[in-house]
Amino acid sequence: MKFVNEYRDPELAKRLLGRIQHCSTRPIRLMEFCGGHTVAIFKHGIRQLLPQTIEMLSGPGCPVCVTANTDLDKAIALAHLPNVIITSFGDMIRVPGSYSSLQLAKAEGCDVRVVYSVQDALYIARDNPDKSVIFIGIGFETTAPTIAAAIWQAEQEGISNYYLLPLHKLCPPIMQALLDLGEVRLNGIICPGHVSSIIGSHPYRFIPDNYNIACVVSGFEPLDILLCIDMLVNQIETDQYKVEIAYRRGVKPEGNKPALRLMNTVFEVGQANWRGIGVVPSSGLRLKKRYQQFDAETNFDINPEPSREAKGCLCGSILRGVNTPLDCKLFRNSCTPEHPVGPCMVSSEGGCATYYHYGDTYGR
Amino acid sequence: MCLAIPALVKSINGHQAEVDIDGVTRQISIQLTPEVRVGDYVLLHTGYAINVIDEAEAEETLQLLRELSEAF
Numbered sequence: 001m002k003f004v005n006e007y008r009d010p011e012l013a014k015r016l017l018g019r020i021q022h023c024s025t026r027p028i029r030l031m032e033f034c035g036g037h038t039v040a041i042f043k044h045g046i047r048q049l050l051p052q053t054i055e056m057l058s059g060p061g062c063p064v065c066v067t068a069n070t071d072l073d074k075a076i077a078l079a080h081l082p083n084v085i086i087t088s089f090g091d092m093i094r095v096p097g098s099y100s101s102l103q104l105a106k107a108e109g110c111d112v113r114v115v116y117s118v119q120d121a122l123y124i125a126r127d128n129p130d131k132s133v134i135f136i137g138i139g140f141e142t143t144a145p146t147i148a149a150a151i152w153q154a155e156q157e158g159i160s161n162y163y164l165l166p167l168h169k170l171c172p173p174i175m176q177a178l179l180d181l182g183e184v185r186l187n188g189i190i191c192p193g194h195v196s197s198i199i200g201s202h203p204y205r206f207i208p209d210n211y212n213i214a215c216v217v218s219g220f221e222p223l224d225i226l227l228c229i230d231m232l233v234n235q236i237e238t239d240q241y242k243v244e245i246a247y248r249r250g251v252k253p254e255g256n257k258p259a260l261r262l263m264n265t266v267f268e269v270g271q272a273n274w275r276g277i278g279v280v281p282s283s284g285l286r287l288k289k290r291y292q293q294f295d296a297e298t299n300f301d302i303n304p305e306p307s308r309e310a311k312g313c314l315c316g317s318i319l320r321g322v323n324t325p326l327d328c329k330l331f332r333n334s335c336t337p338e339h340p341v342g343p344c345m346v347s348s349e350g351g352c353a354t355y356y357h358y359g360d361t362y363g364r
Numbered sequence: 365m366c367l368a369i370p371a372l373v374k375s376i377n378g379h380q381a382e383v384d385i386d387g388v389t390r391q392i393s394i395q396l397t398p399e400v401r402v403g404d405y406v407l408l409h410t411g412y413a414i415n416v417i418d419e420a421e422a423e424e425t426l427q428l429l430r431e432l433s434e435a436f
Binding site for chain 1 (some may be wrong): 367398407412413419421424425430433
């Protein structure tokens with residue numbers, strides 16, 4: 001497959017690893033922010049192949065995992081309303097909220113449908129004019145423009161039974177919040193690839209400028225990640241911190257301007273509730289006043305029970321890079337992909353699911 | 365949910381396009397990449413093209429990878 005296979009060349013990977021081994025002289029800690037990178041790093045065996053000087057930590061870049069129970073409980077409450085069709089990306093369906101999940105709601109008779117694209121949700125609304133179709137809006141800046149596009153399209157086509165529960169979150173603000181928490185000392189960050197396709201590389205400038213941390217935007221194939229790590233090691237070894245793009249075929253420094261314009265037309269920045277971190281100002285998106293007619297919370301009356309966290313679940317501290325799944329007593333015991341306790345075991349990009357599927361006993 | 369895969373644009377119809385993903389054909393939205401042309405590769409994320417893949421940069425990256433790892 002073009003633009004995939006070339007970046008999986010094992011011979012080139014071996015030599016690049018040799019170069020990284022040679023150049024990395026001091027112990028450093030790198031965080032891959034994005035869940036997609038966590039999976040790729042495990043799946044391709046990169047963790048085991050990196051020199052002992054490089055420690056990898058996973059960050060909170062899994063939008064399903066960082067959705068707080070309060071927000072998921074709202075989605076489940078909406079599912080129980082009459083004449084409502086809930087539409088959602090697949091991962092969210094199985095995540096346990098405080099008392100239930102969208103999947104359980106479906107089993108109880110609620111109309112909950114998995115969609116691949118938000119456009120599919122729009123078509124469901126168009127095809128079911130007597131129902132209210134609510135889309136559960138999860139995702140970072142990669143996804144937010146597509147959700148904005150659907151809202152714009154709904155307005156254009158006069159689709160008045162389509163609604164959005166906007167739970168979108170932004171990466172640079174949470175990166176800053178994490179660094180300010182100061183719980184983990186980092187030397188470098190592998191920045192998310194497809195978020196950066198949208199926002200470009202400029203929004204990460206505060207990371208080297210204010211924190212002296214190396215910053216490189218990476219693609220998702222093994223050679224992309226190894227190139228990124230090589231560039232991070234080079235920055236750290238030479239004490240020259242900046243934002244670089246390793247994923248140049250997918251990311252321009254200025255990002256995707258039409259996508260950003262659409263996002264800014266439909267959404268405005270507001271606070272967001274992050275699992276494991278709490279409410280972070282200016283880290284989420286909400287619909288602008290002009291588009292309030294599409295907002296699910298404004299248009300539907302729901303009163304979910306007070307939310308609660310699952311006892312013993314370490315998802316919160318795992319998302320902050322403070323713990324790994326191996327530190328969690330529930331991991332591989334009462335919490336497995338078949339019976340997940342927290343979202344990190346449910347999501348295909350969740351740290352716990354990744355360790356479970358790809359890690360060995362020692363978590364390497 | 366940052367997953368995006370390369371897809372080849374076969375035809376364009378307004379805001380929609382037909383793409384080929386390794387032999388599978390799909391209708392997608394190109395609302396976020398209005399500059400796209402037939403024959404371009406795009407990054408496809410949840411039914412939307414989020415970027416046009418820069419083929420020149422793709423080749424340069426491969427070249428860089430070969431150069432960096434030459435001595436090892």
